[in-house]
Amino acid sequence: SSIRNGFPYGEYHYLYDTLQGELILGGVPLWDSASYAFIAYASLALAWVLVEKIEARGKYENYLVPAHPWKVTILASFFMMLADVIIDPLANLGERWFLGKSYFYPEPGFYFGVPFSNFVGWFLVALVVISGFQWMEKLLLTRFHLPAWGAKRFTGQAWLGVLFYFGILGFNLCITYSLGEYQLLFAGIWITTPLIL
Secondary structure, eight states: OHHHHOTTTOSOEEOGGGGTTSOEETTEEHHHHHHHHHHHHHHHHHHHHHHSOOEEETTEEEOOSOSSHHHHHHHHHHHHHHHHHHHHHHHTTGGGSTTOOOEEOSSOBTBTBBOHHHHHHHHHHHHHHHHHHHHHHHHHHHTSOOOOTTSSEETTTHHHHHHHHHHHHHHHHHHHHHTTOHHHHHHHHHHHHHHHO
16 A cells, blocks of 8 residues: 555555566565564564463463453554564665665655654554454464464573564674664663563
């Protein structure tokens, strides 16, 4: 939608000449869409661990259906948007590292060339995606009696998604450092440190 009418991220365009060999679906590279699922999962895991109580039962930690689903959803959406605050400015410099220049904003924004509308769009899309995750999990658990993301997880698994979230941020901060983009690096560290604490 954004590459056609500017909603929800604001107007941006892919550079298809530099995306040779990529699988393009509906005008969007597949890896771009797939990354949403990974970042949404990691954001949901971080929010879930911060909001929900972990109950240890035997060798399992159980999260069945969240006691505070909207709290988890809103916080996870915020975390997903924060991840993009670190990821998108770096991706916008893709020609300087192995990602390559794959897109551009016709009107660069205030935050290292990224428009504010992009971050609002990420929050809104995260809200939809993460609500969908929670709806699917509840459906799997209650209707089909199948284990889902939160059910009967081995001890410590709760932290894997959290580590994945910080792994994503850490990878982006390392690339930012290697490019010598120290203002962007400082901004990313400023965002990441309170989350770690």
